[in-house]
Amino acid sequence: MKDYRLDFPLLKRKYNNQPLVYFDNAATAPKPQAVIAAVNDYYHLHNANVHRGPNFLSEEATLLYEGARKKVADFIGADKEEIIFTAGTTAGLNLLARAWGENNLKAGDIVALSRAEHHANIVPWLQLKEKLGIVLEYIDVKSDGAFDELSLDKIFDQPRLRVLSITQASNVLGQFYDLKSILARAQARGVLTIVDAAQSIAHRPLDVRSFDCDFLVFSGHKLFAPAGLGVLYGRRDLLDKLPPFLGGGGMISEVKEQSFSPLADSLKLEAGTPNIEGAIALGAACDYLREISWPAIIEREEVLVDYFFKKLETCDFVRLLGGRSGRLPLFALDLQGFHPHDAADLLGEQGIVTRAGHHCAQPLHDALEVSSSLRASLSFYNTTAEIDIFFRTLQSIKKSFSF
Template identity: 45%
Template sequence: MKDVRLQFPILDRLVKDKPLVYLDNAATSQKPLAVIEALSHYYSHYNANIHRGIHTLAEEATAAYEATRYAVQDFIGAASVEEVIFTRGTTEAINLVAYTWGRQNIQAGDEIIISGMEHHSNIVPWQILCAEKSAVLKIIPVSDKGELSVQEYKALLSEKTKLVALVQVSNALGTVNPVKEMIEAAHQVGAKVLIDGAQSAVHLDIDVQQMDCDFFAFSGHKVYGPTGVGVLYGKKELLEAMPVFQGGGEMIKEVSFERTTYNELPYKYEAGTPNIADTIALKAALDFISGIGKEKIRKHEEALLAYATAELSAIPGLEIVGQAKEKVSLVSFNIKGIHPQDIGILLDNLGIAVRTGHHCTQPLMKRFGIPGTVRASFALYNQQEEIDVLVAGLHKTIKMLS
């Protein structure tokens, strides 16, 4: 993958006079030239608002914007482009479902199930909804290895369960959850399922029809695309039955002071001028991934994960948090007697970018009895030599702080 690395200009920069070692990919991935150029090309050649204009620039921008919708359909295996809604990211996508489908369908006494490893964006919207509707939020426990028990999950399901909202890949542990089996179990009791794909979309092959989830959300900036754009997939019959989320231009058919009629899918949920440039550039990111191939990427990342796990495990006092059998290329760890933030600061002085803290999973950190972790997450452009730099940096950090 060294040739691929050349397509990421930021990786050539220095940090604190050291070559950048970027290991914070679970927070956001770096962008290849194809994405950067797609942004520049839009603003330089056909910057215009979309859908309603009849002039050439508007038509070109509309065509490019809608081409991304078709690319997303193919990327996640949706049945039609009508099921692809553009949002600002995974967080907005989850909130959209909570404020529309949730308010329409959740009643007092109903139950929503989430897991103990959810990101705050897949906790807080359901807490708000449950408080508003007098519904009950139930939690799937997390094992010491950082895994979910399907058996314990099934014990929580009942005729009261109306929704299961579940992360496919944990951003804090790297755990890959058995979502297909969990979706099947939820459907057996009549519940709908939302899958948070923020971490999985870049690593795993996604086929929402084969998975049979009712909703799926992911963010552009984690799949080598721009910030500020994401996707909500929903089964067409559910999206059609749901109320609107925001009011304004584009999401309407006709407006009078007496009544308003709403647009067809997917525009029903895309009020106002959207994030045109970043949505167009998202296609370049998806094309970039498809051009390399997820299987090739996955093999490279699995090799990095195996190497990093072995090298980090050999460091005295280092404990890996989250040792699930099925993981993506992410290692969270702590070093005895040293706060994660101190490790992060000293590694940054060596040009090494890792993430420290609770990773927006405070309940999960509480479950493990820790304030947070150091998280090193790997992408297709990372190399084994960078893991060696990380390990050397950790040895230096331990020596400095001991």
């Protein structure tokens, strides 16, 4: 079996003389050498602004940047014209709340979210609630992580429902949601659909044409590319109608002292100098994953999930949040007898990187009646041996708290 850990320079480092066990992929993924090389090449060979000028460096940079857009489009089954580069998932959702929401929603209109949302898909809508008086409704999540059908029905019964903005995978419950039927239901009622693919994008193949989503967002850094670069996918007809959100260079066709006209294409949504190296690197990350292949990634992750469950049974002081089926290799743990922050600190002393807290999902933690949890989030390159190290260390931390 190929050891994919070797592709990631970060994983060669040690901490306190221990090998690094990186179980914080949901926060940000490490970067494989192929992605680092793409950034390096851009600085060493091109380093120019895009769409700017008739010099060979800028022409090369533009070709690489637009080539990356095509790679990303192919990666999610979209057309190149439907891909907007943003600063990340948060930036994409804010763009939609402002550019679409402010222009299409009125007081009393309902935006439906699930209780499993990250703050990035809550706060922009709360800001719109303060500004416009829209109403937020939440789909309940059951203890097994699935959406509650009754609460879904109730929300779909509301005549003022205008937007469904929903995550494809929970960054706490690890649940992957098959959104097909819920999105189809929304579309049939003329409700705008937005998918937050921040957590699902690195674990499952995505084909935006296979379900009824109008917009979809994700971040490059969770897909093995640099931070500060994300993607907003939008259906072409909807992007055409979306007014520019930020104004400046790169998005205009003409500027006069008292007026301007934006570009007709989707570049109108990419004002200013974009994160060129980030986009090129994201293209390289898509190539890297395509080469490994989705069946291989899923197979490895399923082995990790099963093994994690098995080891979990040996720890009676740990309660897993969420259910077992349809789970990505992401586990939030409620610990008895010690605090998740202490656990994360002490695991860190042994070179094991996890995360503790509410993981920017406070409403979900409130609903689960836990204030914080310890999250271990794995990826295809992790190993069962690393899971052994994690549980062995967790057991000895528990013992040290038992005296």
